[in-house]
Amino acid sequence: MILVAVMAELLEEYTAAVARALERLLSAAPLRILPRRVRFVVLRPLPFASPSAPVPPPPPHAVPVLLAR
Secondary structure (H helix, E strand, O other): OHHHHHHHHHHHHHHHHHHHHHHHHHHHOOOOOOOHHHHHHHHOOOOOOOOOOOOOOOOOOOOOOOOOO
């Protein structure tokens, strides 16, 4: 189960990185090569293109998962 959680986290970070790279690549393309409408159609469905709100830190009384064995 831990391995599945780690893989899910890695895939989420990888997907976010690919989405950011694709967003930069498409926004830098000249208009004559890639019209705005095409950019919109490609960028709109990207799941992690926009940065999400940062996760708040855990409360000070929380026990770290790695140390609680």
